[in-house]
Amino acid sequence: MQFKRNPYYQYFCGYSNYMPGMPCNATELVHFRKRIGVKGFNLIFKMSVALHGKQAQESSVLIDTTVQEKNITYPTDAKLAIKIINRLNKLAKRHGIQQRRTYVKEVKNCRLSIRHFRHVKKRAKAKKALTRLRTIANKLIRELQRKLPTHSLFETYQKDFLFYQQVLAQQPKDKNKIYSLHEPDVYVIAKGKDHKQYEYGNKVSIVSTKDNNIIVGVVSHDKNIHDSKTLDAAITHANSNRTKPIQQAVCDRGYVGVKEVLGAMIILPKKALKRDNRYQRDKKRKLCKRRAAIEPIIGHLKSDFRLSRNLLKGQVGDEINVLMAACAWNLKKWLAIATIFLFWQKLGLFFVKYLRFFAALDKKQFC
Numbered sequence: 001m002q003f004k005r006n007p008y009y010q011y012f013c014g015y016s017n018y019m020p021g022m023p024c025n026a027t028e029l030v031h032f033r034k035r036i037g038v039k040g041f042n043l044i045f046k047m048s049v050a051l052h053g054k055q056a057q058e059s060s061v062l063i064d065t066t067v068q069e070k071n072i073t074y075p076t077d078a079k080l081a082i083k084i085i086n087r088l089n090k091l092a093k094r095h096g097i098q099q100r101r102t103y104v105k106e107v108k109n110c111r112l113s114i115r116h117f118r119h120v121k122k123r124a125k126a127k128k129a130l131t132r133l134r135t136i137a138n139k140l141i142r143e144l145q146r147k148l149p150t151h152s153l154f155e156t157y158q159k160d161f162l163f164y165q166q167v168l169a170q171q172p173k174d175k176n177k178i179y180s181l182h183e184p185d186v187y188v189i190a191k192g193k194d195h196k197q198y199e200y201g202n203k204v205s206i207v208s209t210k211d212n213n214i215i216v217g218v219v220s221h222d223k224n225i226h227d228s229k230t231l232d233a234a235i236t237h238a239n240s241n242r243t244k245p246i247q248q249a250v251c252d253r254g255y256v257g258v259k260e261v262l263g264a265m266i267i268l269p270k271k272a273l274k275r276d277n278r279y280q281r282d283k284k285r286k287l288c289k290r291r292a293a294i295e296p297i298i299g300h301l302k303s304d305f306r307l308s309r310n311l312l313k314g315q316v317g318d319e320i321n322v323l324m325a326a327c328a329w330n331l332k333k334w335l336a337i338a339t340i341f342l343f344w345q346k347l348g349l350f351f352v353k354y355l356r357f358f359a360a361l362d363k364k365q366f367c
Contacts, residue, residue: 038316041323045218048330049241052214059247060210060287061217062294063234065227065254066302068220068322069201070186071311075179077170078114081133082107083181084164088140091157097147103136134168141165185315187224201310202318205234206301206326208294210250210287214333215297215326216241220318227254231261250291301325 002009007018015023049056073079085107092099113129116122141161148154167178179186179200189199203224207217217238221230231249239245239262246264258266269288272281302308305325312321 033312033320038319038323041320041327045323045327045330046241048327048334049214049216051334052212052330055212056209056214056216057242057244058209058211059244061238061246061249062208062210062291063205063231063249063251063255064291064294064298065203065205065230066298066307067189067191067199067201068204068307068310068318069199070180070183070318071309072180072183072186072200075200077172078111078130078133080167080178080181081130081137082111084137084167085133085140087181088137088144088164092140092144095148095153097144099140099143103140107133107136137164137168183313185222189224202315203230204307204318204322205230206294206298207234207238207246207249208297210290210293213293213297215329218322218326220315220322222315227251228256228258231255231258231266235262235264248287250287252291297329301329305329 003013003022004020010018013023085103089099089102089104091097110129110133113122114126117126141164144157145154145161148157163178163181163184167181170177177188178184179188185202186200187202189201189203190197191199203221205217205219205221206215208215217234217240219230219233219237221233231251235246235249245262248267249261249264250267253268253270255266256268260266267284267287269291272284276284298307305328307322307325310318310321312318
C-alpha cells in the first residue's frame with residue numbers, strides 16, 4: 001500500500017514515472033528471502049556490525065530477552081475447532097466428496113453461544129457448545145477418513161487428520177499445546193505485564209554494546225526456556241560477529257543463577273558484597289543503571305523495525321525477522337553518524353574556501 005500511495009517512495013526505488021500498481025508480485029519477495037536463507041541474513045547482519053568498527057568491539061555488553069509475537073489471532077479452543085471444521089468442509093468440496101452434513105448452521109449457533117463464556121449464568125451453555133464443536137469436527141474427520149481412500153487421497157491427508165485430532169483432544173492445563181493451525185510452533189510466554197498477560201510467539205535475545213548501543217547479537221529461541229539458559233546462544237552469536245570476545249555482560253534479575261558464560265562475567269543487580277570497597281560498589285551500581293539502556297532499544301525494534309508482529313512463516317521466519325530488525329537498527333545508527341560526518345566535512349570545506357577567498361583579497365589590497 002505504501003508503494004502505491006507514495007510517489008516519493010517510488011522515486012526512491014528508481015521509478016521516474018508514477019505507477020498505480022505494485023512493482024512485482026509479493027511471492028517474488030518470499031522466494032528471494034528463501035534463496036538467501038538464514039545464513040545469508042546472518043552475513044548481512046554481520047556486515048551491519050562491522051560498519052561500526054571499534055565501537056562494536058566493546059568488552060561490556062547488555063543482554064535482555066523480549067517476545068516476538070506471531071501473526072496469529074488470540075487462540076481459543078472454539079476458534080481452533082471452527083477452523084478445523086471449515087478446513088474439512090473445504091477439503092470435501094475440493095475433491096467432490098458428498099457429505100452427510102456440513103453442520104454450517106449448527107456451527108453458527110454454537111459460535112453465538114460461546115460469545116459469553118465468562119458470564120456466570122451462560123458458562124454451562126458455552127461449555128456444551130464447545131463440546132458440540134469438537135464432536136462435529138471429529139465426525140467430519142471420521143467421515144473423510146472413510147471416503148478419501150476411494151479417491152486415493154487418504155495418505156495425503158492422514159498427517160493433517162492426526163494433527164487436527166491432537167488439537168481437538170488438548171485440555172486447558174496440557175503442556176506443549178498448539179495455539180495456531182498455520183503456526184504450530186508458537187508457544188505462550190507470560191512476562192507478568194499488566195496490559196498483556198500472555199503473548200503468543202517466540203522468545204528473542206538481544207545483545208547490545210554498553211556505551212554505543214550497537215546490536216551485536218540476536219537469537220530466536222524455539223522453546224520457552226529460562227532467561228539464564230539463553231545466555232550461551234546469545235553470547236556465542238555475538239562473539240561470531242566480532243573480532244574480540246565479550247568479557248562482561250550486564251543482565252537483569254531474570255538471569256539469576258549464572259555467574260560466567262563462555263568466559264564472560266555475568267553482572268546482576270544485587271546487594272553489595274561486604275568485601276567490595278566504595279569504588280567497586282559504585283562501578284557495579286553504574287553498570288546496573290546502564291543496563292536499562294537496552295529497554296528503549298527493544299521498544300524501537302518493536303515500534304519502528306517490525307519486531308512487534310512477525311509476519312514471516314515458521315521458525316526460519318522468526319530468525320530472519322529478528323536479524324533484519326537488528327540489521328535495520330545498526331544501519332540507521334551508521335547512517336546518522338555518516339550524515340553528521342558529511343555535514344561537518346562540507347562545513348569545514350566551506351570555511352576553508354571562505355578563508356582562502358579573504359586571504360586572496362588581503363593580498364590584493366596590500367599589493
